[in-house]
Amino acid sequence: MKMIRWLQRAVQFSLPSLAVLALVVIFIPSPAAAAIPTDRTFHIEARRFEYAPATLTINPGDRVTLELTATDVVHGLSIDGYNLEVTADPGQTARLTFVASRQGSFRFRCTVTCGNMHPFMIGKLEVGRNTLLWKGITLLGLALAAGMWRLRK
Amino acid sequence: MSLPQEIPWLEKASSAERGAATRQDRAAPGRVNLLRISWLRPLLVSRWPQFLVRAVTLAGFVFAITAGLLGSQVGSHNFAIIFVWIAWWTALKLVFIPFGGRSWCSVCPIPLPGEWLQQGGILEKGRRFGLNLRWPKRLRNSWLQSNGFLLIGLFSALTLTDPRVTGWVLLALFALAIGLSLIFERRAFCSYICPIGGFTGIYARTAPVELRVLDNAICAAHIEKTCFQSCPWGLYPVAFRDSSACGLCMECLRACPKDNIAVNLRPFGSDLTQPGSRTRLDAAFLTLVMLGSAITFAAVFTGPWGSLKSAAFAIGSLAWLGYAVGFLALNLLALPGLFTLTVWVGHKLSGAKLPLRQMIAEQSQALLPLGLMAWIAFTVSFALPKLSYILGVVSDPFGWGRSLLGAAATRWSPDVSGFSSILQVILLFTGLLWAGRVIRQRSWPVLVFCLGYSLTMLWLLVG
Structure with missing residues (x-):
C-alpha cells in the first residue's frame, strides 16, 4: 500500500510525467516473436479498388511470395516500410518474394493509376503481433486513468 | 445604428457578462498580444498583406475549378484534386486550425467576390450592392452546416476523387456564396452555410489564437461602435466568449479608433476550460457529426475494405x-x-x-x-x-x-x-x-x- 501511495504521489498524472510515460511505452522494445520462419505463398487478386484477400497475416522472418493477378486493369502493389513493388497486367500474374524482416501492421497500396479510388486501393500486411496497436491501447488506458484521476477530485 | 443580432449568444449576453468576460480575458495569464510585436503589427493592420494572400488563394481557387472541369479526369494527375483535397485539406487540419483557429477564413477565396460586391469595393468600401436582408432568425445556428458536412460525407468518395465533380462543387460554393451575399447582409454563407466554416469554427475553440477587446469600458463609451459596423461577420468583439465565430479578418482592428483590440496568443484549449464556457445543442451535434465523419473517412480511405x-x-x-x-x-x-x-x-x-x-x-x-x-x-x-x-x-x-x-x-x-x-x-x-x-x-x-x-x-x- 505504501508503494502505491508513493507512486500516486510521484505520478499525480501531471502532464510532464504522462509525456515521459507515453514515450517510454512507445519506444520500449517489444519482445521478439518466437515463431519459426516458414515459406508462405499468397495468391492476391487485384481489381478496382480492392485486393482479395485484403489482409495477409504472417510471422516475422517468413519468406513470403506474393502472386498478384490483375483481373480488370493494370494494378501494382507496394508495401509501406518495405522497399518492394510489383506490377501485373490484366489477366497476368506477377510474383514477388521477400523476407518479412519488420514486425507490425503495414499497408500495401496500388502503384498504377487504376481509376478514381486508386489512391485508396489498400490492403494490410500483418507481420506477427501488432505491438504498436497494443502500445496505443496501453496509452489510451493511461489517458483514461489520468482522466479518472482528475474527475475524482 | 443597428445592434449586432446575427449571433444568438450575443443577444442573450447581458452587459455584466460581457464586461466580466472581457475583464477576465484581459487579466488572464499566459496571453501575448501579437500587436505588441513591432514588425507584425503593420502586417495585421494593413489590408495589403491580407489582400495579396487573398489574391493568391482566389487565383488558385479559380485555377482549381478550371483544372477540375477541363483537365484530366484522373484525380491523382489533376491540380484540383491534389491541391484541394490533399494540399489545402491537409494544411487546414495540420496547420491552420490547430495553430490559427479560423485563420483560413481570413484568406478564404470563396466569399470574396460576394463580399466585394456587397461592400461596393475591394480594399475600400463604396456603394453597397444587394438586398442586405437579415438572415432568418430560426436559421442562426449550425444545423445547416452539420447537414452540409453530412452531404460531404455521403458523396466524399466521388467528390474527393473526381476532378470534374470537385470543379462543379467548388463552382457551386462560389455561386452560392455570391448569391447569398447579394441577398443577405454580411457573411451569411460563412456563418451559417459553409460546412468548412462549421468545421473550423468549432475546432477554433481549441486553438492558441484569440481576438479580444482590451478594455470593455472604452468600448462601452464608444458610441459609434465602428468595430461592429465594419465587421463582415456582423460580430461585436466585446461579446466574444470564445473564438468559434470570429473569422480573424482584422477589420475591427482596423476600424477601432481607440486601439482597443488585442490579437492574443494563448494556451491551447483556453476556450474549453475557462469558467462558464458553454456551447449550444446545435454546436454539440456538429461536434458529433465531425466525430462520425472522421470514423467514416478513416474506414473508407485508409481501411483495407475494397467493397x-x-x-x-x-x-x-x-x-x-x-x-x-x-x-x-x-x-x-x-x-x-x-x-x-x-x-x-x-x-x-x-x-x-x-x-x-x-x-x-x-x-x-x-x-x-x-x-x-x-x-x-x-x-x-x-x-x-x-x-x-x-x-x-x-x-x-x-x-x-x-x-x-x-x-x-x-x-x-x-x-x-x-x-x-x-x-x-x-x-x-x-x-x-x-x-x-x-x-x-x-x-x-x-x-x-x-x-x-x-x-x-x-x-x-x-x-
Whole structure:
C-alpha cells in the first residue's frame, strides 16, 4: 500500500510525467516473436479498388511470395516500410518474394493509376503481433486513468 | 445604428457578462498580444498583406475549378484534386486550425467576390450592392452546416476523387456564396452555410489564437461602435466568449479608433476550460457529426475494405444506398444516442441539477480536442503518402502529359510508415488526455465514451 501511495504521489498524472510515460511505452522494445520462419505463398487478386484477400497475416522472418493477378486493369502493389513493388497486367500474374524482416501492421497500396479510388486501393500486411496497436491501447488506458484521476477530485 | 443580432449568444449576453468576460480575458495569464510585436503589427493592420494572400488563394481557387472541369479526369494527375483535397485539406487540419483557429477564413477565396460586391469595393468600401436582408432568425445556428458536412460525407468518395465533380462543387460554393451575399447582409454563407466554416469554427475553440477587446469600458463609451459596423461577420468583439465565430479578418482592428483590440496568443484549449464556457445543442451535434465523419473517412480511405470503397464511390447504386444508410445511422442515431446515454448516466451519477440538454451541450466540449486529434491522425495516414503527387501536378496541373518543371513523372514514394503510425498513436493519446481535462461534473461515462471513440480510431488507423 505504501508503494502505491508513493507512486500516486510521484505520478499525480501531471502532464510532464504522462509525456515521459507515453514515450517510454512507445519506444520500449517489444519482445521478439518466437515463431519459426516458414515459406508462405499468397495468391492476391487485384481489381478496382480492392485486393482479395485484403489482409495477409504472417510471422516475422517468413519468406513470403506474393502472386498478384490483375483481373480488370493494370494494378501494382507496394508495401509501406518495405522497399518492394510489383506490377501485373490484366489477366497476368506477377510474383514477388521477400523476407518479412519488420514486425507490425503495414499497408500495401496500388502503384498504377487504376481509376478514381486508386489512391485508396489498400490492403494490410500483418507481420506477427501488432505491438504498436497494443502500445496505443496501453496509452489510451493511461489517458483514461489520468482522466479518472482528475474527475475524482 | 443597428445592434449586432446575427449571433444568438450575443443577444442573450447581458452587459455584466460581457464586461466580466472581457475583464477576465484581459487579466488572464499566459496571453501575448501579437500587436505588441513591432514588425507584425503593420502586417495585421494593413489590408495589403491580407489582400495579396487573398489574391493568391482566389487565383488558385479559380485555377482549381478550371483544372477540375477541363483537365484530366484522373484525380491523382489533376491540380484540383491534389491541391484541394490533399494540399489545402491537409494544411487546414495540420496547420491552420490547430495553430490559427479560423485563420483560413481570413484568406478564404470563396466569399470574396460576394463580399466585394456587397461592400461596393475591394480594399475600400463604396456603394453597397444587394438586398442586405437579415438572415432568418430560426436559421442562426449550425444545423445547416452539420447537414452540409453530412452531404460531404455521403458523396466524399466521388467528390474527393473526381476532378470534374470537385470543379462543379467548388463552382457551386462560389455561386452560392455570391448569391447569398447579394441577398443577405454580411457573411451569411460563412456563418451559417459553409460546412468548412462549421468545421473550423468549432475546432477554433481549441486553438492558441484569440481576438479580444482590451478594455470593455472604452468600448462601452464608444458610441459609434465602428468595430461592429465594419465587421463582415456582423460580430461585436466585446461579446466574444470564445473564438468559434470570429473569422480573424482584422477589420475591427482596423476600424477601432481607440486601439482597443488585442490579437492574443494563448494556451491551447483556453476556450474549453475557462469558467462558464458553454456551447449550444446545435454546436454539440456538429461536434458529433465531425466525430462520425472522421470514423467514416478513416474506414473508407485508409481501411483495407475494397467493397466499402466501391460502395461509397458508386453513387446511386444499391451498395451506395447501404453505405448512405450506415453513414447516416452512425451520425444521426448511434453517436448522438450513445453520447446522450453517457451524459445521462453521468448526469445521474453526479447528481448535477442542470437540464440534460444543457449537460449534453456542456460535455460535448470534451469532444472537440478528441475530434481535432482524430482528424489530424486520420490526415497523417490519408494525405502524407500522397504529398509527393503535389510536385507532379504543379508540373502538369491539367494532367495533359506536359512537364513544365520537369517533375510530372515524379515517382510516387508513399513510405511514411516509419513515423506516421507512431505519430497517430501519440495524437490519439493526446486527444483523449485533453478530453479528460475538459470533462466536467465528474462525468466519467463521457470519458468512457471518449475512450471507445479513441479505440475505434486507433484500430482503424494502426490496427
